[in-house]
Amino acid sequence: MRIVVLGVGNILLTDEGIGVRAIEELxxxxxxxxxxxxxxxxxxxxxxxxxxxxxxxxxxxxxxxAGRAPGTLLRLKDEEIPALFRTKLSPHQVGLPDVLATLVITHEAPEHTVLFGVEPESLATHMGLTPIVEAVLPVLVDAIAAEIAAAGIAIPAR
Structure with missing residues (x-):
């Protein structure tokens, strides 16, 4: 079994960096x-x-x-994910749907994909998350760890 946890986002745009920060924290x-x-x-x-x-x-x-309250954690799986890309959701979004589509075309797509998204409070130029999104970071990290464990891979806490 091979699991990839991908954190995406721009750490220079406040809450846009949540994905990268989640990988670091995990x-x-x-x-x-x-x-x-x-x-x-x-x-x-x-x-x-x-x-x-x-x-x-x-x-x-x-x-x-996604039009929800800042700090809201969203989980989408497999066929739910393409619907999310019908509207622009983040500044770098153009790349990720293209990557996923290319993997489908080349018959190299992941067997399953889960997206954990956090509704931002701010995308202003600033290094660091807003307090409301920072507070969700441990919840996001634990959700990712739980997803890994649900796939049958033990991931012990330090």
């Missing part, structure tokens, strides 16, 4: 087993193809504008 709080790759995708796009190809489970952590 590595600090949990003993990540060899079957799990933590990938800081930043604002990358097509250069992620090789890293994401043919994994059993892709878990994405990102900032998602």
């Amino acid at each position: 590595g600090r709080r949990y003993q990540v087993p060899a079957e799990v790759d933590l990938l800081d995708g930043g604002t990358s796009a097509m250069e992620l193809l090789d890293d994401l190809a043919n994994c059993n489970l892709l878990i994405i952590a990102d900032c998602v504008r």
